[in-house]
Amino acid sequence: MAAGAGHPSERLGGSGMGIEMLKRTAPYVAVLAVTIVLFMLAGQISYVGKAGQIGPDLWPKAVLVLAMAASVYQIVCIVLQCWREQAAFRASVATPEKPYTIRLLLGMGITLAYVALLPVIGFIFCTLLYLAAFMYIGRYRRHRVVIATSVIGTLMFLLIFMRFVYVSLPMGSAPFSTWSYALLALLGAR
Amino acid sequence: MDILANLGQGFLGCLQPVNMAMLFIGIVVGLIVGVLPGLTLVMGVILALPFTYSMDVTPAIVLLTAMYVSGTYGGAPTAILFKIPGEPIHVPLLWDGYAMARNGQPALALGWTLIAVLVGGLLSATIMVALSEPVAKLALTFSTPEYFAIVLFGLTSVVSLGRGSLPNAIISLCLGLLIATVGVDSIYGSTRYTFGLPLLLDGIEFLTVMVGAYGLGEVFIRLHEGFVSAPIQQIGEMRTRLPSWRELSRLKGVLLRNSVLGNIIGVVPGAGATIASFVAYGFEGQYNKRKKELGTGIPDGIVAPQAAATASVGGALIPLFTLGIPGSGATAVILGAFLLHGIQPGPQVFLTSTEMIYTVIASLFLGIVAMCLVGFFAIRPLVKILDFPEAVVSAFIMLLCFIGALSIRNNIGDLWLMVAFGVIGYLFERYRFPIAPLVLGTILGPLAESSFTTTMISFHSDWTVFFTRPVSGVVMVLTLVAIIVPIVTHIRANNKLK
Numbered sequence: 001m002a003a004g005a006g007h008p009s010e011r012l013g014g015s016g017m018g019i020e021m022l023k024r025t026a027p028y029v030a031v032l033a034v035t036i037v038l039f040m041l042a043g044q045i046s047y048v049g050k051a052g053q054i055g056p057d058l059w060p061k062a063v064l065v066l067a068m069a070a071s072v073y074q075i076v077c078i079v080l081q082c083w084r085e086q087a088a089f090r091a092s093v094a095t096p097e098k099p100y101t102i103r104l105l106l107g108m109g110i111t112l113a114y115v116a117l118l119p120v121i122g123f124i125f126c127t128l129l130y131l132a133a134f135m136y137i138g139r140y141r142r143h144r145v146v147i148a149t150s151v152i153g154t155l156m157f158l159l160i161f162m163r164f165v166y167v168s169l170p171m172g173s174a175p176f177s178t179w180s181y182a183l184l185a186l187l188g189a190r
Numbered sequence: 191m192d193i194l195a196n197l198g199q200g201f202l203g204c205l206q207p208v209n210m211a212m213l214f215i216g217i218v219v220g221l222i223v224g225v226l227p228g229l230t231l232v233m234g235v236i237l238a239l240p241f242t243y244s245m246d247v248t249p250a251i252v253l254l255t256a257m258y259v260s261g262t263y264g265g266a267p268t269a270i271l272f273k274i275p276g277e278p279i280h281v282p283l284l285w286d287g288y289a290m291a292r293n294g295q296p297a298l299a300l301g302w303t304l305i306a307v308l309v310g311g312l313l314s315a316t317i318m319v320a321l322s323e324p325v326a327k328l329a330l331t332f333s334t335p336e337y338f339a340i341v342l343f344g345l346t347s348v349v350s351l352g353r354g355s356l357p358n359a360i361i362s363l364c365l366g367l368l369i370a371t372v373g374v375d376s377i378y379g380s381t382r383y384t385f386g387l388p389l390l391l392d393g394i395e396f397l398t399v400m401v402g403a404y405g406l407g408e409v410f411i412r413l414h415e416g417f418v419s420a421p422i423q424q425i426g427e428m429r430t431r432l433p434s435w436r437e438l439s440r441l442k443g444v445l446l447r448n449s450v451l452g453n454i455i456g457v458v459p460g461a462g463a464t465i466a467s468f469v470a471y472g473f474e475g476q477y478n479k480r481k482k483e484l485g486t487g488i489p490d491g492i493v494a495p496q497a498a499a500t501a502s503v504g505g506a507l508i509p510l511f512t513l514g515i516p517g518s519g520a521t522a523v524i525l526g527a528f529l530l531h532g533i534q535p536g537p538q539v540f541l542t543s544t545e546m547i548y549t550v551i552a553s554l555f556l557g558i559v560a561m562c563l564v565g566f567f568a569i570r571p572l573v574k575i576l577d578f579p580e581a582v583v584s585a586f587i588m589l590l591c592f593i594g595a596l597s598i599r600n601n602i603g604d605l606w607l608m609v610a611f612g613v614i615g616y617l618f619e620r621y622r623f624p625i626a627p628l629v630l631g632t633i634l635g636p637l638a639e640s641s642f643t644t645t646m647i648s649f650h651s652d653w654t655v656f657f658t659r660p661v662s663g664v665v666m667v668l669t670l671v672a673i674i675v676p677i678v679t680h681i682r683a684n685n686k687l688k
Contacts, residue, residue, distance in 0.1 A: 027621045031361055038368065038383065047378040054646045056375040056382060059639045060368060067364035070357040077357075104414040108613065111406070111588065115605045118592075131585045138417050138581025149582055157589060165244045167597040 021082045025075050032071040039064045106137045122172025122180045127154045159187055193323055200548030203248065204556055212249040213553050216256025217561045221568075223257065224264015224277055225575045226583060231261035231277055231463070232519035233404050237590040239397070239523055239530075240597045247531035248546045252553045254527055255507070258520040259311060259554065260561045262463050262499045266303045267565075267573055270492075271296055274576065278464045279499045282471035286484065286491025293487045297431035300569065302492045304430060304562050305438065306445065310497030311558035313449040314456070314504030319551055322540070326512040329537040334648065335656050337513075338641035339665035341634050344515060346672040347458045349627055356680045358623045366631020367638070369394050376636070377643050389603035396632040397526045397598050402608040403625050404519070405591040407615020409584045414616075417580040430566050433489070444474065444490050445497055452498030456505020462518030462626075463499040463506075470498030504554065510535055511547060515634065519626060522633050530598075 042064065045057040114130045131150040140146060161167040162184065171180040203209065216238075223234030235257050242250035262279060269280040270287035280287075283303070290299040332340075345367075349359040372383045373393030384390040433441075448470045455466040474494040475481055484491045506517030507524075514536035516522035528535050539547060565572070595608040618625050649655045657663045 027617075027623075028361075031365075035364075041383065045380050045382055047375075047380040049378060052651065054643060054651060056378045056380045056643075059643065060371045060382065063364045063367045063371075067361050067368075070360040070364070074355075074357045074361075100414050100416040103416065104410060104616075107410065107413045111609055111612070114592070115602065115609055118605070119602055127589060131589065134585040134588060135581045138413060138584060140579050140581035142579075145579075145582070149585075153586060153589070157593065161240070161593060161597075165241055165597075167240060167243060167593060168600055169593070169596070170602070 021078065024078050024082075028071040028074045028078075032068060032075070035064045035067045035071065039068070103137050103139070107134065110134065110137065118170050118172075120172055121176045123169040124154060124158060124180050124183060125172070125176060127157070155187065158184070163188075193319060196544055196548040197319055197552060199545055200550075200552035201556075203545055203549035204252070204552040208246075208249050209252050209549060209553065212245075212253040213256045213557055213560065216253040217260040217557060217564055220257035220260030221264040221561070221564065221572055222575055224261045224266075225268055225572055226578065229583070229587060230404065230408065231258065231264075231279070232400070232523065233408060233587070234261055235520045235523045236397070236401050236405060237587065237594060239527060240590070240594045242527055243530065243597060247528070247533055247543075248549050250527050250531060251524060251546070251550045254520075254524050255503075255550055255553060256557045256561075258524070259500065259503050259557050260564075261520070262503060263303070263307045263496070263561060263565055264572075266307075266496060267300060267569055268576060270299045270303065271573060272576070279467045279495075282467050282495035283492060285471070286487055286489075289485065289487030290489070290492065291487075295487075297429050298433060298489075299487075299492055300430040301432040302489045303496050304565055305433060306448075306493040306496035307500045307565070308558060308562050309445045310449040310452055310499070310501035311503070311561075312555065313446070314453045314501035315551065315554045315558065317450075317453050318504040318508055318554070322508055322511055322547075322551070325508060326537040326540040329512050332513075332537075332661065333659075334641040334645045335659050335662040336665070338638060338645055339656055339662035339669065340509075340513065341515065341638040341641065343665050343669045343672065344458070344509075345627075345630065345634055345638065346669050349676070354622055354624055356676055358621075359627050362618065362623045362625070363627035363631045366399075366628040366633075367635040369399060369628075369632045370396075370635025371639065376640055377647075387603075389601065389607075392599075394607060394632070395598050395604065396522070396629070398595050398604050398607050399611050399632045400519070400523065400526075400629050401591050401594045402611025403615035403618070403628060405587060405594075406608065406612025407619060407625065409587055409591075410612060410616035411619050412580065412584060417584065430569055437489070441489055441493055444478070444493050448473070448494045448497040449501040452501030453505040455498065456502030456517055457508050458517065462520065463502045466498040466502035466505075467495040470494040500558070507551075507554075511539065512537060515637070516630075519629060522629065525633070 039061060042057045042060045045055070045060075047055050047057075049055055110130060110133050114126055118126050128150050131153055132146050135146045135150070158169065161169055171177045171184075204213070219238065220231075220234065223229050223231060229237075235254050238254060238257055242253060245253075261277065265275050265277040265280040266283055266287070269275040269284040270291050273284055273288045275281050275284055287299045287303065290296070290302075345363060349356065349363055368383070370393075372390050374381055374391055381391065451470055451473060452463075452466040455469055456462070471484075471491065471494055474490055475484055478484065478490050478494075480488055480490055502518070506521045509515045509517045510521045510525055514525070514534060516525045525535060533539065533543060533546075591608065591612075592605060595604045596602070598604055614628075615625055617623075618628065645655060646653070655662075656666050
């Protein structure tokens with residue numbers, strides 16, 4: 001039999017199967033861990049109430065118990081399924097990884113950077129850079145379109161929200177704020 | 191008679207230029223949102239929300255409602271012509287719609303879709319008019335046990351009606367309910383899960399969760415896929431042909447039963463147009479005379495899911511207007527718009543804001559007719575929207591998400607929360623946890639908890655009160671059915687696998 005063509009458990013071996021099982025149970029283990037921590041924190045909620053009366057901790061505790069039960073059920077099911085029938089791994093083995101993980105991480109990274117830089121360099125410059133960067137990360141390569149849509153889009157949104165919808169967009173701190181306000185005055189939005 | 195007089199007033203209100211303008215804009219934007227594969231109906235309504243801040247409440251709600259209605263049709267042409275469902279709603283539609291187009295009748299397939307939208311939409315709007323005020327009057331007699339029972343029913347329905355793993359749906363719902371507990375408790379004034387952060391003292395806005403989980407989460411998923419869209423085929427005939435009266439009369443039963451079914455599904459809190467569309471197709475698969483031909487391109491398979499999807503809109507608006515409980519993701523955003531304008535939907539709103547409510551209801555009638563006209567005449571430009579590069583569209587979706595989250599409280603902290611929920615939304619999608627229960631849990635959580643706690647305090651911790659009062663008793667029995675049926679189905683399915 002050619003390599004990789006046999007039963008999934010044969011292909012993976014014991015440790016491979018263990019890793020696969022860990023991968024599949026990981027989200028539920030994470031949920032279980034978080035709910036346990038939150039359950040302990042719920043016990044520390046302080047309140048003043050009559051004896052025998054339910055407190056503000058009861059509702060979150062009930063919800064957490066339900067989440068824990070669902071997580072434990074899923075973990076047990078996955079483990080039992082893996083022991084009972086190793087073919088259960090077939091689907092997860094056959095599922096290819098999505099191909100653009102680096103782009104996703106870059107996208108998340110610039111999104112975090114946008115939020116971090118927004119109060120510093122202001123909406124105009126931050127948005128301009130973000131839009132262009134996001135389009136490039138999204139594999140769009142028509143440079144003129146990227147630049148034009150970023151500039152026009154930023155100014156259009158600025159005008160709509162500052163002038164007509166009255167949402168106060170951050171202008172940043174000096175010297176960016178000076179430039180932002182100058183641009184706003186130029187656009188007649190101030 | 192009062193209802194008809196109020197509706198007449200509503201039509202007059204709707205004909206005011208600003209309301210008509212918002213209606214038209216809502217329809218066009220809703221259609222565009224429906225066409226674009228990366229943009230869902232709920233996301234579209236969320237992204238439109240910041241634009242409504244400076245408006246009066248009536249045009250704001252008219253705009254969002256029009257978007258909601260037309261979003262249920264927008265993705266239909268692309269599903270039929272190119273097998274690209276702009277929305278999950280249109281997945282059942284393409285099974286027969288695309289097949290009919292491949293059989294050489296794309297124009298007729300589009301015509302059937304428009305008929306389904308027209309009949310389903312108008313019928314559901316009529317049912318809504320007939321039921322809203324009586325339900326609101328009944329709701330005025332409700333106390334906290336009834337409210338808790340109804341909310342609990344909504345929460346269990348969203349878990350049981352959703353497709354996929356039941357435990358995953360429960361975990362998602364619990365997370366939503368927990369998010370709703372963050373901040374200062376409304377009954378005891380205790381702080382919960384604030385971790386010493388002043389931002390969390392006011393709690394987490396459900397709109398922040400929605401914008402993050404639906405908006406950012408979806409864009410992250412598409413980015414991970416590299417914004418790869420299906421290639422678009424060249425279509426020679428791109429027009430709509432309406433069916434003849436004879437063809438229409440043969441399908442009147444399918445149209446009517448699925449419109450009513452869609453309306454009923456819409457009323458159930460948490461079950462929206464997508465569930466209505468799938469259930470309607472499944473229903474026809476069980477009971478239609480031509481059930482064996484379903485999937486081969488028969489009009490029954492087009493009419494059923496589309497009529498049910500559009501009819502669910504009117505149904506979903508009934509619990510929103512009469513009880514203040516959203517029936518779907520989009521109505522949750524509309525609830526947010528009401529709250530942002532200082533209006534709490536519920537039975538009182540029919541007494542205090544009669545004109546506004548009936549103007550919105552009238553806009554639903556006008557919107558459905560106008561949407562059919564736009565859909566009939568603008569099919570070619572509508573389909574052209576698919577040519578927009580997804581990376582550019584997604585960049586602007588992200589920008590609208592930022593502005594949307596920022597404008598809720600004008601706090602940068604909300605942006606951090608939104609990004610966190612965006613990542614959670616992505617992880618949910620990746621690990622097959624449904625997002626709808628998370629969002630519904632966040633929205634309905636405070637109402638569920640406060641009505642439960644108040645009942646327990648008022649009735650000295652006697653939990654049987656939920657079962658001994660007539661209305662809450664009936665709803666609690668329905669809730670138990672909604673809990674038990676999926677569990678039994680889940681266990682049976684597992685046993686079959688073994």
